[in-house]
Amino acid sequence: MAKTAVARQGKRAGANELSPEQLKQFLKDMLLIRRFEEKAGQLYGMGLIYGFCHLYIGQEAVVVGMQAAAEPGKDSVVTSYRDHGHMLACGMDPKGVMAELTGRRTGYSRGKGGSMHMFSTEKKFYGGHGIVAAQVPIGTGLGFAHKYNNDGGVSMAYYGDGAANQGQVYESFNMASLWKLPVVYVIENNRYGMGTSVARASAGDLHKRGAAYGITNEEVDGMDVLAVYEAGQRALSHARSGKGPYILGVNTYRYRGHSMSDPAKYRSREEVSKIRSEQDPIDRIRQMILDDGIATEDEVKKIDADVKAVVTEAAEFAQQSAEPELSELYTDVLVEA
Amino acid sequence: MATQILMPALSPTMTEGTIARWLKKEGDTVSSGDVLAEIETDKATMELEAVDEGVLGKIIVNAGGEAVAVNTPIAVIVAEGEDASTAGAAPAKPAEAKQAPAEAKPQAATSSSAPAAKSLPPEPDYTGEMITQTVREALRDAIAEEMRTDERIFLMGEEVAEYEGAYKVSQGLLEEFGAKRVVDTPITEHGFAGLGVGAAMAGLRPIVEFMTFNFAMQAMDHIINSAAKTRYMSGGQMSCPIVFRGPNGAAVGVAAQHSQDYSSWYGHIPGLKVVAPYSGADAKGLLKAAIRDPNPVIVLENELLYGKTFDVPKSADFTVPIGKAKIERVGKDVTIVSYSLMVGVALQAAEKLAEEGIDAEVINLRTIRPIDVETIAASIKKTNRIVSVEEGWAFAGIGSEIAAIAMEHAFDWLDAPVTRVCGEDVPMPYARNLEALYLPSVERVTQAVKAVCYR
Numbered sequence: 001m002a003k004t005a006v007a008r009q010g011k012r013a014g015a016n017e018l019s020p021e022q023l024k025q026f027l028k029d030m031l032l033i034r035r036f037e038e039k040a041g042q043l044y045g046m047g048l049i050y051g052f053c054h055l056y057i058g059q060e061a062v063v064v065g066m067q068a069a070a071e072p073g074k075d076s077v078v079t080s081y082r083d084h085g086h087m088l089a090c091g092m093d094p095k096g097v098m099a100e101l102t103g104r105r106t107g108y109s110r111g112k113g114g115s116m117h118m119f120s121t122e123k124k125f126y127g128g129h130g131i132v133a134a135q136v137p138i139g140t141g142l143g144f145a146h147k148y149n150n151d152g153g154v155s156m157a158y159y160g161d162g163a164a165n166q167g168q169v170y171e172s173f174n175m176a177s178l179w180k181l182p183v184v185y186v187i188e189n190n191r192y193g194m195g196t197s198v199a200r201a202s203a204g205d206l207h208k209r210g211a212a213y214g215i216t217n218e219e220v221d222g223m224d225v226l227a228v229y230e231a232g233q234r235a236l237s238h239a240r241s242g243k244g245p246y247i248l249g250v251n252t253y254r255y256r257g258h259s260m261s262d263p264a265k266y267r268s269r270e271e272v273s274k275i276r277s278e279q280d281p282i283d284r285i286r287q288m289i290l291d292d293g294i295a296t297e298d299e300v301k302k303i304d305a306d307v308k309a310v311v312t313e314a315a316e317f318a319q320q321s322a323e324p325e326l327s328e329l330y331t332d333v334l335v336e337a
Numbered sequence: 338m339a340t341q342i343l344m345p346a347l348s349p350t351m352t353e354g355t356i357a358r359w360l361k362k363e364g365d366t367v368s369s370g371d372v373l374a375e376i377e378t379d380k381a382t383m384e385l386e387a388v389d390e391g392v393l394g395k396i397i398v399n400a401g402g403e404a405v406a407v408n409t410p411i412a413v414i415v416a417e418g419e420d421a422s423t424a425g426a427a428p429a430k431p432a433e434a435k436q437a438p439a440e441a442k443p444q445a446a447t448s449s450s451a452p453a454a455k456s457l458p459p460e461p462d463y464t465g466e467m468i469t470q471t472v473r474e475a476l477r478d479a480i481a482e483e484m485r486t487d488e489r490i491f492l493m494g495e496e497v498a499e500y501e502g503a504y505k506v507s508q509g510l511l512e513e514f515g516a517k518r519v520v521d522t523p524i525t526e527h528g529f530a531g532l533g534v535g536a537a538m539a540g541l542r543p544i545v546e547f548m549t550f551n552f553a554m555q556a557m558d559h560i561i562n563s564a565a566k567t568r569y570m571s572g573g574q575m576s577c578p579i580v581f582r583g584p585n586g587a588a589v590g591v592a593a594q595h596s597q598d599y600s601s602w603y604g605h606i607p608g609l610k611v612v613a614p615y616s617g618a619d620a621k622g623l624l625k626a627a628i629r630d631p632n633p634v635i636v637l638e639n640e641l642l643y644g645k646t647f648d649v650p651k652s653a654d655f656t657v658p659i660g661k662a663k664i665e666r667v668g669k670d671v672t673i674v675s676y677s678l679m680v681g682v683a684l685q686a687a688e689k690l691a692e693e694g695i696d697a698e699v700i701n702l703r704t705i706r707p708i709d710v711e712t713i714a715a716s717i718k719k720t721n722r723i724v725s726v727e728e729g730w731a732f733a734g735i736g737s738e739i740a741a742i743a744m745e746h747a748f749d750w751l752d753a754p755v756t757r758v759c760g761e762d763v764p765m766p767y768a769r770n771l772e773a774l775y776l777p778s779v780e781r782v783t784q785a786v787k788a789v790c791y792r
């Protein structure tokens with residue numbers, strides 16, 4: 001196996017050896033999310049997506065790094081309403097996700113869930129939750145089920161810095177630690193809970209908030225997919241080995257507004273452009289791949305073109321699919337016996 | 338290839354916008370994420386970002402352009418080296434949303450009606466062995482029998498395991514099933530309700546006990562937003578088979594915060610089933626049906642009934658179908674409809690009324706949602722009069738629903754206005770005399786019945 005830039009440069013002690021294919025996959029997975037979200041923003045602008053639409057642009061390294069460390073088909077995932085990136089990283093079909101955004105019958109929830117509510121039991125993605133922090137006890141319950149069934153799986157519960165101030169997070173920490181549940185709590189600290197900065201909303205360090213419950217934690221650079229991947233491996237292996245939950249405080253940044261209708265007056269354009277130009281997670285991995293000769297400029301461009309084609313296809317599918325049948329209004333309220 | 342930039346919809350309500358200023362000029366190279374212009378919407382000034390890379394070939398609507406309708410072309414991006422004069426080609430026309438063919442709105446006539454139970458086959462007569470036991474024991478047997486048949490079922494809640502239940506419902510369960518399946522939780526209703534929902538989504542069958550339903554208000558978000566709506570929001574892909582159970586309604590002398598009937602709260606929610614047993618057979622049969630049901634089910638028990646003794650079917654196969662009311666007393670002059678503890682009050686009132694020559698039919702609803710419209714309507718068509726009895730408040734209560742059902746399904750048969758006997762419209766007081774005054778009594782029920790009988 002070829003040694004990676006990380007291993008060669010010896011930046012991280014005990015860094016895992018990553019193959020060139022894995023590194024290119026990181027780039028591809030992050031690009032898919034970014035291009036998908038850009039397209040979603042575009043379709044929103046055209047009125048094809050409406051209501052709430054929360055874009056993940058800027059945060060791609062978090063879910064891509066974590067999911068690369070997870071065991072597909074075994075580990076489960078739950079997150080908030082900023083969920084498109086998580087679904088793509090879990091391997092859900094971009095066509096079905098985009099078609100849900102446009103409210104079509106071919107969407108994951110057949111047009112009844114929208115941007116915030118999609119699920120795939122096949123990919124072990126359990127939503128898509130619109131109430132801030134509700135996914136934290138739900139994710140704890142997924143961990144409870146992994147332990148109950150003794151299936152070796154770990155639950156990954158993603159939530160933001162805003163959700164970190166909800167009481168149910170700490171109710172969950174308590175039970176997860178008490179019962180040694182296999183749960184990794186991933187705090188995606190994108191520095192703003194809607195328009196309120198972390199500094200104005202949260203006392204102390206978010207990642208240390210589990211310490212009193214005896215939960216191991218660490219802080220991670222969420223703009224570096226390799227750092228997330230490595231932290232994810234540590235967290236998942238801890239939880240999988242029966243040692244109980246683990247908290248990752250991942251520092252990231254959201255480039256776009258909280259939702260599509262957010263004028264973002266709570267931060268300066270300079271702040272956004274500075275992070276974009278200096279820390280962009282996609283630029284960073286792309287540069288590393290080029291610098292270390294893992295891929296040529298042309299190969300990297302081809303990755304981008306391939307991703308664009310997938311997203312274009314998803315957008316066309318999402319526009320061409322029909323709306324739900326009107327009779328769908330009345331179905332799926334209950335499981336009919 | 339040239340691409341038009343259209344006036345975007347930047348909020349759910351925006352129909353037109355004003356271009357405050359362009360931050361790029363014609364000929365500038367732009368890349369994805371660059372701010373091209375500032376646009377004033379109905380709410381705020383927003384930034385318009387480039388989605389693709391290229392050169393700003395042409396600005397069609399200059400700064401200051403007001404009331405530009407959404408989807409109007411405002412600029413053109415061309416590829417590097419491409420002639421801006423080709424601008425205008427390749428309109429990025431918003432694709433027409435394909436409409437599903439117009440069709441008659443199905444079931445429109447029922448959309449404003451009560452969530453009626455589907456017409457169920459007649460309940461089979463139970464002919465097996467009966468045992469005399471308390472409601473508490475019947476509930477315990479229901480849980481134990483179901484847990485024996487399905488490993489996925491577990492019971493969790495405050496004091497359910499080692500203490501054997503705050504009201505001793507879970508006696509012996511820890512001993513039989515062990516700590517893995519009978520789980521003591523911390524005092525953390527919001528947390529363990531959400532945890533239960535997650536476990537159910539993952540395929541387990543949790544029975545979540547609330548020490549009383551008063552405490553479930555802490556968990557309301559998970560019961561409604563997380564459990565009840567999942568099936569619908571996922572387009573039928575995922576369900577949430579979970580039971581939330583515990584005592585509901587007033588006990589004795591515990592005042593306002595511990596004495597409330599939540600039937601109409603839960604009954605309001607599509608995606609939930611809600612049952613409220615009265616007898617030991619109801620308790621056992623409905624709880625077993627709830628545990629077997631693939632949907633979230635709320636089981637509203639009653640503390641004052643826990644110690645009451647009834648004849649209960651012994652068989653582990655016995656269940657009571659959800660959605661089926663029971664006629665507890667057959668009568669011809671008036672219908673009294675009630676649920677839970679108040680069925681006992683209704684039955685006592687019926688005996689009193691019989692002494693005065695009024696033959697009352699008493700319906701025990703057993704299920705609040707979906708409600709048994711058939712049985713209620715059939716009874717009204719026979720007696721032409723109906724009185725509802727509940728502990729809960731009248732406003733938007735179960736009695737109000739009964740009144741609506743009477744009008745929608747038996748209006749022409751009514752000989753008197755539907756009358757509601759409810760808890761008084763105040764928080765529950767503490768003092769014995771005030772508490773008694775708050776609750777529906779045999780006396781209040783007989784008075785209401787006489788009024789609708791014009792006696």
